[in-house]
Amino acid sequence: MDLHVTLHGRTDLSGQIYRQIRAAILDGRLPAGERLPSTRDLAAQLGVSRKTTLDVFERLLAESFLLSKPGHGTFVADGPQRMPQTQPAPQQAQPSPLWQAMPPAQALQPRSTHPHDFMGGVTDKTRFPFEPWRRCMNHALRLQARGRGAYHDPAGEQELRLGISRYLGFNRAVASQWQDVIVTQGAQQALDLLARVVLQPGDIVAMEEPGYPPARACFTAMGARVVSVPVDAHGMVVDALPAQARLVYVTPSHQFPLGMPLSLDRRIALLEWAQRTGAVIAEDDYDGEFRFEGRPLDALKSLDRAGLVAYVGTFSKTIFPELRVGYLVPPQSLYGALVKAKQLVDWHSASLTQAALARFMLDGDFARHLRRSHKLYEARRAMLIRHLTGPLAPWFTPIVAMAGIHMTALLKPGIDEAAVIASGDAVQIGLYGTQRFYAESPPQPALLFGYGEIDVAQIDEALTRLATALRQQVPVVT
Ligand SMILES: Cc1ncc(COP(=O)(O)O)c(C=O)c1O
Structure with missing residues (x-):
C-alpha cells in the first residue's frame, strides 16, 4: 500500500x-x-x-x-x-440532536455460545440448498458479465419482481402485478422508505406494544412520535389507536414478539378505522409463510379496498437475514414516491443478488426450500409445544402461535425471567427474554423460543434438561 x-x-x-x-x-x-x-x-x-x-x-x-x-x-x-487523548477538538462534527439521542435500532443481541440455543430471528443455514443457490449465482454472474455497465431500475429487477408477485399471489393471497412490487434491502428498508414518504417530523406513528424495536427506531429517526398501542389475545387493540396517527405499524400474521394473529374482526376494524382517518397501514408480514394450523387469515393487504395498506415482506426468515432482500407492495398512490425514495437512498438493491434470487424463485428452488423448511419447522414447533404444555407447564404458558418460526411463552405469575434464563445458562441452553421489546409499559415476563436454527432432537434434549434444572432452581409459586 x-x-x-x-x-x-x-x-x-x-x-x-x-x-x-x-x-x-x-x-x-x-x-x-x-x-x-x-x-x-x-x-x-x-x-x-x-x-x-x-x-x-x-x-x-x-x-x-x-x-x-x-x-x-x-x-x-x-x-x-502514542500520545494520550487530549481535549476533544472544540469544533468536532456532531450529529443532529435527534441522532444524538437515537438508540441503536437493536443492539446486536449477544448470542449464547451454548450448543442448544433458542435464538429468535435466525434460520437454519445447514438446511439451505446452497448448491442450487450457487447455480443461480453463477447464472446471475453470467448475466452481469454480458450487460453494459449501467444503473438499473430502482424498483428492482423485473424478473425478481415477477417472482415475488407470483409468490405473493399463490402463497399469501396478495394480488399484485410485477409492476406493483418494489425490491428493498430487507423489510427494514421498506419501513424506512415508507416512513420517508409518509411522515413529517412530529407525526404520530402507532405501534404494537410489545413490538419490533427496529421499526420503532426507524420511525423515531424520521422525527415521528411513536405511540404504543396494547395488544391482547386478538392482536393490536384497534379501539386504542390514537385518532391522529398518520401511520400504523402492525404484524397481523404473527404479532411480534407475542405471536397471536390479528383476528378477522380486528382486521376489518383496523381497515375501517384507517379509511375514516386516512392513516397508512404498514403490514409487516415477516414470517407469515410458515403457517401450521388454523384457517389462514387473509393478509390485510388483500382486504384493503381503499388503498391504505403497504404490504412489507422479507426473505430474512425464508432464506437468511444476511441476504438483505425484502419487498414492498404499496398502495398505488404511494408507489411513485417510494421508488423515488429508493433511488435517492441507494439507487437500487444489488442487481447480482436480485438476479440470483429471481432465478431461484422462477426455477422452483425457493418453493422446494419452503416446503422442506415448513416440514422441519412444523416438527420443531410441535416438540416445543409438547414440552411447554407438558413438563415445563408449571413455569410457562405458551402463546401457541399458528405461524412463524418462534414461539413466546409467558412465565407463570411469580416466576422470575432472569432466574429461568440463568437456569438455562447453567445447563448450557441459550434462552432469551422479551423485555427489550417493550417501550413503555412494564414488560410481562416471557421467553421467546426461536426454532429457526435448533433441530427437533436438540429441542427435546434441551427442554428435558431445562425442566430438571428448573425443578431444582426455580420453585413454582402456588
Ligand atoms: C417483526 C420483524 N419484521 C421484520 C424482520 C426482518 O427484517 P429484515 O427483512 O430487515 O431482516 C424481522 C426479523 O427479525 C422481524 O422480527
Missing part, C-alpha cells in the same frame, strides 16, 4: 514527511506493526532524494516511532509513543 504523504513546495521536505508519518502513527492511521515502504521506494513515490527519506527514517527510529528489523524492513513500533 502507498503511504499517503502530501508535499507542498520544495522546502523542508524531510520535515514535512517526518511530521506526516509521525501524525499518522500518533492518531492510529499507521498501527503498530505496519510495515513502511523502503526509503528507496518512498523517495521514488514522493519524487524526493533518497537522502531525504533516509533522514526522516533515522529521526523516527531515534525517537522510537519506528523499529528496524534487519533483513525484513522498517515497521511502526509498539505503543509507548
